[in-house]
Amino acid sequence: MPRYLVERTFPDGLAIPTDGEGAKQCLRVVDGNAEHAVTWVHSYVSPDNTKTYCIYDGPTPESIRMAAEANGLPVERITEVRVLDPYFYH
Numbered sequence: 001m002p003r004y005l006v007e008r009t010f011p012d013g014l015a016i017p018t019d020g021e022g023a024k025q026c027l028r029v030v031d032g033n034a035e036h037a038v039t040w041v042h043s044y045v046s047p048d049n050t051k052t053y054c055i056y057d058g059p060t061p062e063s064i065r066m067a068a069e070a071n072g073l074p075v076e077r078i079t080e081v082r083v084l085d086p087y088f089y090h
Contacts, residue, residue: 002057003056003080004055004056004061004064004080004081005053005054005081006052006053006054006075006077006078007051007053007054007075007076008068008074009051009074009076010050010052013050015049028071029073032070033056033071035067036066036067037059038057038059038063040054040055041054041055043055064078
């Protein structure tokens, strides 16, 4: 399955509480993604919480976009990526 880097902007900052409610929010995203055959692998968040760089597996960029829309998440850019492992060369 292809892997994608999804860039998002949250002008007011992304706020996911570090409690049970935050866990529920993340689970809702995971469940919404599954309806589009999309898997959220992990995300990187800028120090000011206004940008995220998320790694997703999914069949197409459009499936990633549809999952984001269903979850109410913005999408700034979707780029197909592959892993470059520097240790491969040793």
